[in-house]
Amino acid sequence: MLQISCPWCGPRDEIEFRCGGQSHIIRPGPPEEIDDATWGRYLSEKTNPRGDHLERWLHAAGCRRWFNVARDTATHRIRAVYHMIEAAPAIDDEGSAR
Amino acid sequence: MKMRYSAWTVFKQGLGGQRGWKPAWRSPDPKPDYEVVVIGGGGHGLATAYYLARTYGIRRVAVLEKGWIGGGNSGRNTTAIRSNYYYRASARMYEHSLKLYERLSKELNYNVMFSQRGMISLAHSPHDVELAHRQAGAMRLNGVDADFLTPAEIARRVPILDMSPEARFPVFGGLLQKRAGTARHDAVVWGYARAADALGVDIIQNCEVTGFRRGADGAVTGVETSRGPIATTRIGVAVAGHSSRLAEMAGFRLPITSYALQAFVSEPLKPVLDTVILSPATGVYMSQSDKGGLVIGGGLDLYPSYAQRGNMPVIRNVLGAVAAQYPALGRVRLLRQWAGIVDVVPDSSPIIGASPVPGLFLDCGWGTGGFKAIPVGGTMLAHQLATLTPHELAEPFSLERFTTGALIDEAAGSGIAH
Ligand SMILES: Cc1cc2nc3c(=O)[nH]c(=O)nc-3n(C[C@H](O)[C@H](O)[C@H](O)COP(=O)(O)OP(=O)(O)OC[C@H]3O[C@@H](n4cnc5c(N)ncnc54)[C@H](O)[C@@H]3O)c2cc1C
Ligand SMILES: [Zn+2]
Numbered sequence: 001m002l003q004i005s006c007p008w009c010g011p012r013d014e015i016e017f018r019c020g021g022q023s024h025i026i027r028p029g030p031p032e033e034i035d036d037a038t039w040g041r042y043l044s045e046k047t048n049p050r051g052d053h054l055e056r057w058l059h060a061a062g063c064r065r066w067f068n069v070a071r072d073t074a075t076h077r078i079r080a081v082y083h084m085i086e087a088a089p090a091i092d093d094e095g096s097a098r
Numbered sequence: 099m100k101m102r103y104s105a106w107t108v109f110k111q112g113l114g115g116q117r118g119w120k121p122a123w124r125s126p127d128p129k130p131d132y133e134v135v136v137i138g139g140g141g142h143g144l145a146t147a148y149y150l151a152r153t154y155g156i157r158r159v160a161v162l163e164k165g166w167i168g169g170g171n172s173g174r175n176t177t178a179i180r181s182n183y184y185y186r187a188s189a190r191m192y193e194h195s196l197k198l199y200e201r202l203s204k205e206l207n208y209n210v211m212f213s214q215r216g217m218i219s220l221a222h223s224p225h226d227v228e229l230a231h232r233q234a235g236a237m238r239l240n241g242v243d244a245d246f247l248t249p250a251e252i253a254r255r256v257p258i259l260d261m262s263p264e265a266r267f268p269v270f271g272g273l274l275q276k277r278a279g280t281a282r283h284d285a286v287v288w289g290y291a292r293a294a295d296a297l298g299v300d301i302i303q304n305c306e307v308t309g310f311r312r313g314a315d316g317a318v319t320g321v322e323t324s325r326g327p328i329a330t331t332r333i334g335v336a337v338a339g340h341s342s343r344l345a346e347m348a349g350f351r352l353p354i355t356s357y358a359l360q361a362f363v364s365e366p367l368k369p370v371l372d373t374v375i376l377s378p379a380t381g382v383y384m385s386q387s388d389k390g391g392l393v394i395g396g397g398l399d400l401y402p403s404y405a406q407r408g409n410m411p412v413i414r415n416v417l418g419a420v421a422a423q424y425p426a427l428g429r430v431r432l433l434r435q436w437a438g439i440v441d442v443v444p445d446s447s448p449i450i451g452a453s454p455v456p457g458l459f460l461d462c463g464w465g466t467g468g469f470k471a472i473p474v475g476g477t478m479l480a481h482q483l484a485t486l487t488p489h490e491l492a493e494p495f496s497l498e499r500f501t502t503g504a505l506i507d508e509a510a511g512s513g514i515a516h
Contacts, residue, residue, distance in 0.1 A: 001410045015411045019401035021355060040501030044353035044444055048342035050404040073356070074404045 005081050006059045007067050020056035022047050023068050024088060050074050054088050100296045103207055122288060123295035128302050131329035132160045134483050135321055137307050137344065139163025140172035141283075141469065142336035142461050144290035144301070145476020146483070151297035153477075154484035159299045160330075162323060164306035168287035171338045172469065174438035176361050176395040178374050178383065179470040180217050180278035181242050184233065184511030187494035188447065189240035191474055194491060196277060198473035208289030210281045211388065217278035217374040218247065218256070221271045226378070230273040233512060237275070247272040258370050258424045266422040267379055278374060280385050280393075286472055310348050310458070317456035318348075333458050334479045339404070339439025341462035350454045352462070353444055353500050358399040358437040359466050360408035362416065364430045366390030378513055380419035391433065394420060398442065398466065408437035440465050445505040446514055450478050450492040459483055460497065467514070 002014035028034050028042050047053070053073045058066050070080040070089060080089045101107065101120050111118050134150055136143045139161050150156045163169075179199055181192035203209050221227045230246060237244035252272050253261045261269050291301055302325070309322035310333070320329040335344050339356045367390050376383035381397035396416035399409050413435065421428045443449060443463040448471070453460050461479040464471055474491065481489035488496060499505055508514055 014400065014409070017400075021402070036501050040503075041351070044500040045351040046342070046353060046355050047351065048355050048402065049346070050340075050343055050356075053402060055402070071401075073402050076403065076405055 002076060002078065004057065004069065004078065006062060006065075007081060007083060008063045008065055009059060012059070012062060016059060016061040018058045018060045020058055020066065023054045023056040052079070052091055056084070100292075103209075122292040123301055126300045126302065128160060128162075128305060128323070128325050128328055129300065131320070132300070133158040133330065134332045134334065135159075135328060135330040136161045136334040136336065136479075137321070138170070138335065138337040139167035139291075139301060139303065140170045140336060140338060141168075141287050141290065141472035142172075142338075142464075142475040142479065143334070144287060144294055145472050146334050146336060146461065146479040147299040147301075147476075148290050148294040148297070149476050149480035150484060151294060151299055153480060156484055157298035159294075160328065161294070161299060161301045162305045162307055162321070162328075163301070163303045164324070166303050167291055167301060168284055171438040171440065172287050172472070173284055174361065174436060175283055175469045176383070176385070176393050177280040177283050177469060178217065178278070178385065178395075179212070179281055180275050180374075181470070182217070182219070182233065182237055182244065182273070182275045182278065182512065183240075183242075183508055184236045185506050185508065186240055187506055188508055188511075189237065189242055191478075191491045191495070192470060193240070193242050194477070195471050195474035198477070199281065199470075200277075202281075202286070202289070202473060206289040206293045208285060208292060210285040210289050212279060212281040213388075214277050214279040215373050215385070216274055216276045217376065218252065218272045218274050219376045219378060220252070220267075220269055221273070222267050222269065222377065222379045224270060227271050229513065230271060233273055236511075243275060243277050245274040245276065247274050255373065256371065256375060258426050259375070260423055260425055267377060267419075280374060280387075283469060286469075290472075290476070307344070308347070310455070312455070315456070318458050331457050332483050334461060334483050335453075335458065336461040336475070336479065338462065338464065338468065339441050341441045341460070345453070348453065348455045348458055352449070352460075352497075354441045354449075354463055355402050356404055356439050357401075357442050358403040358405060358408050359440045360396065360399065360412055360416070360435060360437045362394040362413075362432050363387070363434045364392040364394070364427075365433050367392065367430065370426075377419065377423065380415070380423075382416050382419040382423075384420065384424075392427070392430065398440070399437070404439055406437050406439060408435065442466075445499075445507045446509040447506040448475070448495050449497050450475070450495040451482055451488045451497065453497065
């Protein structure tokens with residue numbers, strides 16, 4: 001069972017949250033210059049790595065705000081929790097967020 | 099010479115103290131090159147190799163498996179086989195698979211224990227009843243058997259189900275597919291392996307693919323493996339939850355997210371359930387194996403994962419729903435719990451056919467439901483690899499649909515949750 005530290009509410013049980021998948025997705029543009037293939041990739045392709053994953057989470061049963069989590073998909077270890085508008089933290093060789 | 103299995107061989111081996119059985123397939127070393135390389139020794143990979151050899155006469159085929167065959171999802175699933183889909187494209191494909199299952203034991207000379215015990219999807223509200231009728235109509239229009247069951251019929255068929263009006267999940271009816279059922283999952287894998295091997299296919303276990311070799315034009319020229327490089331110009335990828343990792347090695351991305359899906363088996367009981375039963379309201383389904391264990395499955399875990407274990411909240415939801423719906427099972431103990439990694443696609447339909455890399459072809463995205471599709475998955479990927487054109491049944495399921503927008507949204511159509 002994961003314990004996730006909501007930036008606003010503090011540590012809570014994982015069942016209060018919903019994972020919204022990959023974060024930091026950049027919308028391609030300007031729209032009139034985007035071909036269908038690029039647009040299709042933007043809409044559907046996922047990074048889906050085994051290991052470090054930067055993802056959006058929603059504190060659904062709490063403050064209902066979105067934030068970012070850096071999490072390892074193989075160990076489930078959470079390396080960082082940060083705000084939606086923050087840049088992704090660097091991960092050092094030991095696997096901790098800097 | 100391959101041993102032919104029959105009642106007589108079983109009898110004869112019994113007299114000889116069971117000492118005369120031969121290994122069912124060889125364990126060859128990899129050759130330097132093959133006409134076709136199939137990555138993934140699950141049901142889909144092995145069925146692909148079998149149909150390549152049997153239907154298209156291509157016998158210089160290797161199946162590369164990083165662990166042991168059937169060690170992935172094909173040996174970890176809850177064995178439900180059905181074709182109760184909504185869209186015509188899905189119905190045709192899954193029904194084709196079900197028909198192949200109906201004669202698979204005979205075709206492979208291997209008892210896959212396909213048992214057409216039927217599958218009931220329960221309706222827990224008048225609204226669910228409407229949807230069940232719509233689903234039955236769609237199935238019949240597509241030539242798939244479907245019946246609507248009244249609460250009285252369900253009570254007779256599934257006596258352990260709580261049918262009382264004050265039940266936590268009251269039952270208003272159900273949708274039955276009579277020809278649905280279960281098969282022994284290992285036997286499906288082993289049956290295809292034995293039959294492919296007999297046709298000359300090399301099944302190479304403990305051989306992990308770690309990279310792709312590409313020519314100047316970008317087309318594949320071979321694979322890197324933990325047992326050295328192997329040259330080939332045609333590669334089929336059937337690695338279930340690890341498809342994104344193989345795509346990454348080849349330099350492209352897929353519309354796939356990997357999740358853990360759990361399953362549970364109880365201690366053996368006397369016969370209490372003679373069908374597969376599903377509650378769309380809780381996502382929980384159950385059948386009883388021939389050994390007596392209740393085989394139980396539920397929804398996906400809550401977040402993307404490559405950890406083959408599974409998280410506690412889902413265990414609680416699944417077992418809580420079982421205890422609520424089947425009060426008599428409340429004290430039954432579980433023997434085992436496990437998880438497999440499944441490849442989930444936004445429209446809950448598989449991806450079959452060409453990839454962005456020439457010579458590399460995909461059979462993936464089956465998510466939580468690809469065991470039932472093993473015969474048709476193998477048929478479609480073999481056709482693609484042999485003829486370099488998509489199988490007729492596979493055309494709607496190309497990767498291109500995520501660009502054209504022609505999604506086949508079975509999550510909305512048949513209400514499968516993922
Ligand atoms: C708990 C659970 C319950 C399920 N219940 C059902 C059900 O009731 N009905 C149903 O129809 N479906 C069900 N499924 C889904 C079904 O099991 C899968 O869709 C199906 O088994 C996929 O078959 P496959 O051959 O594609 O993959 P797998 O059987 O997973 O085989 C893929 C193989 O590829 C290998 N591999 C991966 N990477 C590499 C590499 N780099 N090099 C070499 N080999 C590699 C793996 O080791 C694995 O053996 C369930 C799945 C799970 C996890
Ligand atoms: Zn919060």
